[in-house]
Amino acid sequence: MNESNAKLPNFIGDEVYDSYETAQVVILPIPYEVTTTYRKGCERGPAELLDASYQLEYYDDELRCEPCFDLGIFTHPAIADTRQHPDLSPEMMLQETSSTVKKLLDDNKFVIALGGEHAITTGMVQGFLDFYDEPFTVVQIDAHADLRQTFEGSEHNHACVMRRIMDLGLPSLPVAIRCLCKEEADLIAAKNIPVVWAWDIHQNPHWIEAAIANIATEKVFLTIDLDGIDPSLIGGVGTPEPGGLDWFGTLKFLRRLFQQKTVVGCDVMELAPIAGNVVSEYTAAKLVYKLIGYWHEKNFREQW
Template sequence: MNQLPAADGFLALPDENLADYKTAKYVIQQVPYEHTSSYLEGSAKGPAAIVSASHFVEFYDEELDMESYRSGGIVTMEEMDFTSKVDEEAMVLIDEETSKHINAGKYVVSLGAEHTVTNGFVRAHKRKYPEMAVLQIDAHSDLRESYHDNIYSHASVMKRVHDMKVPLVQIGIRAQCKEESELMKSSDIINTFYAHKIRKDTKWMDKAIACLPKHVYLSIDADGFDPSIMPAVGTAEPNGLFWSETLEFLRRVFAEREVIGFDVLECAPIEGSILSEFTLAKLVYRLIGYHSIKH
């Protein structure tokens, strides 16, 4: 997989030396895999849209009082090619590409289409961090055994994670089926913080972080946010998370645990609007900043 020129990559960095694979600490993967969308389609365009929007994000982060990209550099890879690859073959490709970066000592940030791709990311990170957990920000549980007869559906991705015996902490859930609810009640490795409950619990952040082990892989579905700030998603749900509360929580997670990698997924761009992709680009840069101040 080739890297993009600095001017075309995340943030359109002004210095090629800070956007070169050999020296950069952070690798941005673009993973436009979309095969099982169940409502609105278009998430395959999400990764490129986020990268494009990032060209208008300020280098200076006012919260962190720093230009985070200078802490190690950020290189952006070309989009993965899923021609003739679906389901398990696609997951193997994602696992292989992610593992290459991990083995090269990079911190991997993945921009994905449908949530299915987290399956491959988790496989790769679990190999290095066997005691890891997944922190999922999402409107949906994604714990169905299968959906439309496909175990690789975006609606089943966290069931596949559960099958790997990886503990799961879910934040902002507000849509699920009875099958998922029953699994969550019976499993001792799933901790779910429903959107309607965290609104009434001032200690929810403390409780959620207490459920996490040292090593955490973070997976963010764009529909975890409220549609008022994140309209460009496949299946929007009301009563979502907002910017300030989410960033307050994630800053604590990065500070109190080791976030070993993260993904941002399920942005389906809306023609004539850049609200969602710009917000996600700023989110990615802020999270890189949270990681860099600790490392």
Template sequence: MIRQTFLGIEEPSYEKARAVIIPVPYDVMASYGTGARFGPDAIIRASQQVETYDEELEKDLDHLPLFTHEPLAPDKSSAEAMMDKLEAIVKEVDEDGKIPVVLGGDHSLSIAPSRYFAKKYPGVGILHLDAHSDLRTIWEESPFSHASSMRHAYNLGANMVQVGIRSMPKEVVDECKEHRKVFLAPDVPVEEILAALPDKVYISLDIDVLDPSLIPATGTPEPGGIGWYDLLKLLRAVATKKQVLGFDLMELSPVPGLIHPEYAAARLLTKFFGYLLA
């Protein structure tokens, strides 16, 4: 089998890469629409159609120091075991001095990298881009649900900055008042968001943060959301003004015959890699 690489570019060796993409075809914890397990492959294949010249940066991205890891095989024995398995790889990549980029998969997967960085750097910033607050303690009888993706890092004291939110349960509003700032959709006040974040930041991006007219292919779509250019402006500002420890992109569930969602996700990642690495 030929290893699929992001953008289809000739990649450097793992040793020389600055960011490592970890595809995780896993959606065991999804509760509404499933299919996010097909997201990583669809996004990587779509990326091979993306123009490598970035018109905004005026740079060709065909030599990005990226390495695409082989897909991480799901551990279906338990969600806890899967999180431990993913956390071990994230730790390895981080300790090798590289930026781990987790491509999901359902959003429960963000538990692993966000809790890893929350343990390593007490008070670390988590920029959480999502339609949903994802701070439930338990959902469908599990603490490892997609609805709890941010809860573990929050409980460890991470500084949670949430953008694009337009669905959250009252108990989360009442309960999670400490070290948490929420910017409701559609507002993306870049300077205020930067001011709310410390220097070290992990970014978790649920693709449903974008308007579902742009990304209808997702497990828990919410109408409204933030726009493409607002998101790019925010990501560019964070990439240039903060230390990005790692990031993830979750919840793209491909719809057969509909190719624009995975293309948009691939383009979004390409833009962000350009801001961060070019």
């Protein structure tokens, strides 16, 4: 597969493109889509997010710097691309994802993956597990619990991703959950999973402190299903659900998470662009740049 991997536009533009050897941040596009169950189109998400990123300003007014120039950003060729390989199995996708991520970590890169469907995250997390010799917490921003054992005949359906993370023996912190089935609700109760429910976020001004207090590990992997954010902000997702995080609440939580924990990597999943409306992909691109900025702030604070 590797010989036909596609090189997509560089995140935030060619002016800040850096070589793989010198870049500290790697953007990893994974345009894989097989199991989506409502709106299709998330295999187009990485390319359209990267296109939209050309419209971003380099300067971050919150952080008062230009993180892209300090860090160097390399956009990796796409992997597990169902636009090129429509018959790619979930098992092959997960293997390619985990092995690619492990190599990037071996090369000391901070990895942000762009999906594609949420099932990809199992491969992402496996790659981090293969690299680290200690447990970490998977922080999940999502509208849906994604804890089904199987869905539509597959244990690698996007609705099962956090069940697979549980199978890997890792703790999780689900944030902004507001849609689940009884099987998932029963599992949450039985396993005492510390869910941060969307309704609690909208009622509790101290939800961020309470949420982070439930993370027992120092290291964190962050997975963002964009439907975790309210569809009035990002409507171009596969399974929109009202009542999600607002923009500044999202940023406040993420900045606090990066400040108080060691975020080892991230993914941003399930962008399914709406034809003729660029709001979702632009907002998603800005969110990715904020993740880069918060990682920069945590790791290079002493240089400011």
